[in-house]
Amino acid sequence: MDAFQTILKFFMNRKTAIGYSFMALLTMGGERVFSLVAFRCPCSKENFRYGLVFLFSPALVLLVIGYFLNSKTWKLFTGCWVNPRKMFPTGNVCHFFYVFGQITLNALVAPVMWLSVALLNGTFYECAMSGLENPAYLQAVCHSKSERCWEELHKVACDKSSLPFSESDELKRTLQAQSQILGWCVIVTTALLSLLTTCCASCQSKVSHLQLMFWRVYEGTEKEQLEQIFQLYATKLSERNLKCFFENKEPEPISLPAFQAWEDASQLYSFSSSKQHYSTIHKLVEEGQKGISEERETMLDLADRREIP
């Protein structure tokens, strides 16, 4: 049992890396399934639109799912119609865009993975670009080929053109090569940008390295405990209510947080370097409600960065 605990702990410690690798494998698997089962290049003038739709629609769907699955989105938007001050607090108009930018960056991981895998495979790009009717592009691709290349490029992807095999094979290879080079460019650019953003964020962090580590642990623990206590109180309250209903008794008092306390606890957390609070609830408990309404800060809140509901 002890050994299994150690193995489990080993994997739990690396759950982010494992999560990303799993997402990458899922994307690769999904892309293979799509390109083998669902994708049929029309080999006509519609190639370009068809290929682009297959390339970008799954990316869009993944982006939307990424927004849905990030709990920060819901923290930002819940109740915004009733209380617009939540999204645009006085004196801090950029707060909304800053948080929305963070959420978008997180949600962009899956679509970029899909795009890179799809481009490295080459099928969608090959189909799309063989239908592009831009004279400059056709000139570049067909420049040392026969005249028929110009009219029959869109049939090359299905091997239905009347070009000799060596020419059509070379055209296919050229298009695939372009796609794969583009795919590598996307991967390298994304990796570089994410390293630079992470480094900048770390550099400007007002919190030291080990404290950040503790903060992450605290955030995980607080979330687990909140779930447990929600279950506990919900059970207590519903038991009391149903007992009173069925047995016609007077309800005994159970104290629950007030409406305003829930509102305050649901605010997105902002770090303040002069205090030492690890979450909104921590701040609320130590400073009372006035602490929340006097909130001034801004900095990157790594504490909320990777929440998944």
Added chain:
Amino acid sequence: MDRLHKALDFCMRHQTILRYSIVSLLTAAGEQIFSSVVFKCPCNSGNMLYSSSFLLAPAFILWLLSYMVNARTWRLLTGRCSPEKHLQGSPCGACARLCQLLVPMTAKALVAPLTWIAVALLGANFYECAASGSSLTKRLFCKDNAPDCQKQLFKMPCDEKLSAEISSEWLSLQAQSQLIGWFLIASILTVALISTCVSRCCSPVSYLQLKFWKIYSQKEHELFEIKAKEHATKLAERNINCFFEATDPAPFHTPSNEDWQKISFLYTFNSQEQYYSMIHKYVSTNRGNNAKFKEEGQDLTVLAFVDEAQTDVSGL
């Protein structure tokens, strides 16, 4: 169960070697998948660009990933540009120190990309495609400058008979690639051996003490995680109970921001004192208030493991 325990202990003790072996195996597997499934030499003037992107892009990504996974990077970077004054020392000294620290970190980060390049060269597909598009090969193989010669060279990776014909006098491109691959592996291993010898040679710390030190760093890191979780659980319990029951919070001592800053500094070695980590130093110098805490020490490559003990840092 006992055997599993023994196996686990073995794994824990030789973590570094296992980690490097797994990285090499994954790189080799990745290269096999790429070269058989994804890589298709276009056999035209784009050969060089295409193969270079396959050789260099994964190497670059692996290099960036190696930096991100190294805990020392984050220890070095976190808070360096922060407006908080107590996080930094003098700017000039910091620059020189930064450079001194970056060199061994970069060398360590280069292992995975160089492994990729070596394995890719051993596989020979990428090099063959690249060389058939390079002007050097054209000068060597096309002595008579026939106009079709370059076109034939481009088609070499796609046609085996042509390849045998053209390179009959010289080593085939595949053989060249494998030679370069082996040479690269041999030089990496030699440089690694020499640099480890030099850093051990210059180490002011004896062999047995180093061994103890490594074990201490690991244990301290394990216990840090356990204690941090316990502390976080108690603090979270107090906060949540106070929130639900609308009571006043009981006083709870948690280390202050300054205390955390003090133990997050990079470790420096001072032969006069015998501190095995920043936490040890902090605790032995009156919670960092003693003048001894601020004494400068040396950055030793052989003691890099002290800061690298944390693996799960950036969340990776």
